Amino acid sequence: MSGGDVRPVLFDLDGTLIATRRLYLEAFADALEPVLDRRATHDEMMALRPRAEARFLREVGGDEAHPDVMDRFWVAYEARHAADFEGIYPGVPELLAVLRGRGLPLGLVTGKSRRTWEITRPHVEGALGRFDALVFDDDVPEPKPDPSGILLALEALAAGPEGCVYVGDTYSDLEAARSAGLVPVGALWSKRPHEREAFATHARSLDGFVVESPSDLADALAM
Structure with missing residues (x-):
């Protein structure tokens, strides 16, 4: 992006700007335990590649149990927030401040529901600032890798896709x-060492790239 370019920068939220893996996996386990008759492990749930929370819980818990599963999930997400939310990734507030300083519109396209965002928002909004477009799972017919959420954010920003980037931490983010x-821009700062090579290869196969840190992203977008 050139210095005169004001194309929007879009971000995923969980795993990209904020660290919620443990919070989600514990809340998912709480919600599903009565349905599964046991507590699912983190590895078991990660193997299922959870994306949008309500859709994931319906897939695993089934249609009939879904209302009760969702009620337990929301209770658990809020109750566990203080202990299991791991905060904003280092360097993210500075990255967002730099991009805003360049006059770039910023959008958020997330599989998070508005309800869980409202639980997390008071803990992060001061550091993250306000986004020019917000798209949640509630707003789209299908989750990522379906591109509808990204396209909705661009529409809200009155922008086309040319020259824009979407920064995320999952394969579905890159594909969307x-x-x-x-x-597609892959955020490596939340990836485990054994996950990085395959994720980077996938990003490059989609004509994207990866960045090691938020400061690296700020530098890349200045080029």
Whole structure:
């Protein structure tokens, strides 16, 4: 992006800007335990590649139990927030401040529900600031890798996809970005060492790139 370019920068939220893996996995386990008759492990749930919370819980818990599963999930997410929310990734507030200082519109496209965002928002909004577009799972017909959320954010920003990037931490983030015509950017700062190589390879296969840190992203977007 050139210094005169004011194309929007879109971000995923969980695993990209804020660290919620443990919070989600514990809340998922709480919600599903009565249905599964046991407590699912973190590895078991991660193997299922959870994305949008309500859709994931319906897939695992089934349609009949879904209302009760969701009630337990929301209770658990809020109750566990103080102990299990791991905060904002280092360097993210500074990254967002730099991008805003360049006059770039910022959007958030997340599989998070508005309800869980309202639980987390008071803990992060001061550091993250306000986004120019917000798209939640409630707003879209299908979760990522479907591109509808990204396209909805671009519409809200009155922007086309050309020259825009979408920054995320999952394969579905990268694929959604590519399907929407944006450049996929993989955030490596939340990835475990054994996950990095395959994730980076996938990003490059979609004509995207990866960044090691938020400061690296700020530098990349200045080029």
